[in-house]
Amino acid sequence: MTMRPLVALAMGDPAGISPELTAKLVALEDVRSRSRLVVIGDRRVFDEGARVAGIAPQLKTVEQDADFRKLDSDVLFVDLGHLDPAEIERGVPSLAGGRFALANYRHALELGRDGRVDAVCFTPFNKQAMRLARADYDDEIAFSADVVGLTAAASEFNVLGRLWNARVTSHIPLRDVASQLSSERIQRALALTDACMRKAGFARPRIAVAGLNPHAGDGGNFGREEIDVIAPAVMAGQRDGIAAEGPFPADTVFLRAKAGAFDAVLTMYHDQGQIAMKLMGFDRGVTLLGGFPFPICTPAHGTAYDIAGQGIAFAGASHAALLLAAEMAAAQTSQLDGRRASSATG
Structure with missing residues (x-):
């Protein structure tokens, strides 16, 4: 027993x-x-x-x-x-x-x-x-x-049933987010998310990575963080055996996760994920x-x-x-x- x-x-x-x-x-x-x-x-x-x-x-x-x-x-x-x-x-x-x-x-x-x-x-x-x-x-x-x-x-994670939200930066001013992002920091966040979710019973958690800019940068038109910083971190995570994909536009990635395509979404800053999670289940x-x-x-x-x-x-x-x-x-x-x-x- x-x-x-x-x-x-x-x-x-x-x-x-x-x-x-x-x-x-x-x-x-x-x-x-x-x-x-x-x-x-x-x-x-x-x-x-x-x-x-x-x-x-x-x-x-x-x-x-x-x-x-x-x-x-x-x-x-x-x-x-x-x-x-x-x-x-x-x-x-x-x-x-x-x-x-x-x-x-x-x-x-x-x-x-x-x-x-x-x-x-x-x-x-x-x-x-x-x-x-x-x-x-x-x-x-x-x-x-x-x-x-x-x-x-x-790190802090938000959990709603079987859906998790992780973040790269947390309690910092929004104006500082872009300067605090690096491929190394995103890789660490991916590795920690994968490890914590495995401890929670996920055999191989599927992690979607959100972009920073509108439309995930739109191919560089709205910023290059997705190209120069986030995408390389996702590829490094994949090489380490993490089931990571992205970067995806932040305004639609939670719709896919909610539908079951992913077990977690890694966002770049606090409210990028918190708003979505609390809208889906504030009381849970x-x-x-x-x-x-x-x-x-x-x-x-x-x-x-x-x-x-x-x-x-x-x-x-x-x-x-x-x-x-x-x-x-x-x-x-x-x-x-x-x-x-x-x-x-x-």
Whole structure:
């Protein structure tokens, strides 16, 4: 019998919908049947989220240094005791809210880094609150790499069912995108996308590469990046055994991917892929941080300050994020066990 993976679930921004989403996830039967959860946060904030959601999920509070793998509960709670919900104004980013989310996420990452859990998931953060708490906060990738000690390449992926979106550049001004593109950087993005998708169960992921310019440059009429930079990277990826094609016009490539021609689209900048993915499934989209030694997932939407505290937040994307984290963790464990068995008999 395959053991259910342990997933650390870090509570996100307390002024938004994260507390009620966390409570709703804990109560879902398929989440409990496919994973074991270690929720990280403050029990008072969680209980308030459960009250807002109108549910009373069962979970066991445990010590921070507990051996989670030896405990038999489906849902464990690590109470950091660091925030009174009365201190938070709903719908308003704050220093206290940013500190709360950062502490929870750091603790979850440390559990993953130390092998005490198999995956990490977190409910939405608010970037403004995070920067109030940590002035040099850039994004989750940089913060996660710092905590985990990762020196290899990492990237953010958006996942919608079986369709992935990867990107070469991410959180930079649009005016800087063209100057940041190089064949080497695109090749690295292709290789990381291929590797992460294989870890997620794709035998040989088919990756479409989007152009940068309108109509993929129109043969050089609207720019030469496709000819001089992107196409050579695609050909290099093909030589390395990656099933990559392109560059294709960005305004039509997602139509082909949605129809099943490709498993992923590698875009050149953040919104080039985000707009398409969120239009196709805003309430189901997942953000995956790839390149880390364990899966890290979160819903692709934000903290929804406008509906916080109303009990109407839809848990679809958070649900998908948690299940993807559990699925990838189970697959990685199975692959590791297979390699160990092969080594033992070899």
